[in-house]
Amino acid sequence: MHVVSDRQSPRATALEMAGRQREISVSEFFLKNRHLLGFDTPAKALVTAVKEAVDNALDACEEAGILPDISVQVSDRYGKSRVIVEDNGPGIVESQIARIFGKLLYGSKFHKLSQSRGQQGMGISAAGMYGQLTIGKPLHIISRIKGDKLASEMYVSIDTARNQPDIHKKKRLKWDRPHGTRVEMEMEGHYQKGAHSIEVYLKQTAIANPHLAIIYKDPHGEELRFARTTRKLPPRPVEIKPHPYGIELGRLIQMLSNSKSRTLLRFLEDEFSRVGKKTALNIIELARQHSDRKLSNRSYPKHIAHAQATALHKAIQKTRILAPRTDCIVPIGEKQLLDGLHKELEADFFTVTTRPAAAYRGNPFQVEVAIAYGRPGGAGVEVDESGHMRKKEAQETRASEHLIAQKDEPVHLLRFANRVPLLYQQASCAITKAVIQTNWRGYGLHQPKGALPIAPMAVLVHVASVWVPYTSESKEAIEPYPEILREIKLGLQECARKLAHYLHHEQQLHQEYDRRTYIEKYLPHIGVALQDILALSNNERDSTLKKLDDVLHESRTMQRPAP
């Protein structure tokens, strides 16, 4: 017999259960699930907070056509950190400040299909919420827009139950910047060096953003400066409409019912990219056949029933439509990427490639790949301008060189999405998968099965898109869609071919160097033997040996291959 213990709570009735149903605000949700936003440990939270503020500053400057000058200051005392990020961007109008910093899912980038670092509208407010939760202090913002005499200062936190901003203090004040924004946040944090540090994030940001100048003051008061290598801003990405191939049925139904267009023909032409009149007519004709002729050019979008919308969706997939336009994507560019790598890394060989734009689920994207191979101080042979070979001198390795792996380590990956370095969740990222799935042995590298290749090398991959499919809200890894994986692999193969060519040449140089040292070692002995056999004078012997040496040298002068 089953006896119910007195201590067990009584079972609930449906009515009681109904009484407990409550709406959950988005901020309450993320407060409980802060790991989803990248605030799981104090060390990661600190890097994430800096990243959110710097990415916003860069987006704002570029959108306003301003060359970004950003300063970052971090202090850290007994687990309590303070981050101050200041930019020379366009500033934020006062009426928007509270909602931008005190409300999750509020932003200017979510609804448009255009390449930007921010996407979701909750990065900076989430950092504020984390500070509020761990230290109990609101965000402190100063912002001034061009032409305004005074700046606006505000202390803002989030009322998490309502996902609404709470303004604690606000005033107008004098500020020495003519325009820009300063965000100050306090939080539980842990400052650390290494692969997941603020320095590495900033260094990689400088590589992918050669137009950026940034000054960073670390918790020890040391200043690190990244100068810009170009004064040219990246072109402003064009905003596009969705491509029909990427539209799912539910979204199409919603678009039809929200449409302001009065006919189906206009709806297709107005709301999608790459659909002109001819393509729209083709789609409608095909949809008519699938819908017992219940659709026409003049059908009123809001009145199209589910069955007809399904027919329309099928027709879209079957109609030939131009691939998505690609001027909405702004890659870093091969020259800029090479300049950035040269500036921030020391390596023996660099190569870079930009793939043509492609699309996943109707979203245009473009992949860039670069390889930096060989660490200074590593063994190697070099050929000087006159063609002489010599062993390379060991050099002092820069502190930053840990971006390139040691020769017996797996290669280091520098992953980027829309010019933002991705520092965490490497294993689940499309970039890592593509590197592992590439056969590096075919290009002369050692690669354990199912793993990254082992080489003194950094592999940089940048995925730029109007909508980056991140694996989670913390935007740390890219979803491995087959189209994205394919493009990354093709880029890797192009770079790997050039690397293989370089490695082959290096190997030849080594062999040549060894042979030459061997000959040089025995040449004096040959001289003595020749002198004996041919009864040469000392002068004749030396001039014969010199000629022999010159001939050997001539035949072994080698040219370095172009990268």
Ligand SMILES: Nc1ncnc2c1ncn2[C@@H]1O[C@H](COP(=O)(O)OP(=O)(O)OP(=O)(O)O)[C@@H](O)[C@H]1O
């Ligand atoms: N320094 C700044 N200068 C000007 N505008 C800013 C600045 N920081 C934030 N904003 C504005 O605030 C909005 C919200 O920023 P937030 O970081 O919360 O989200 P996001 O950047 O849009 O997306 P994500 O959550 O993916 O980072 C941005 O869309 C931008 O319009």
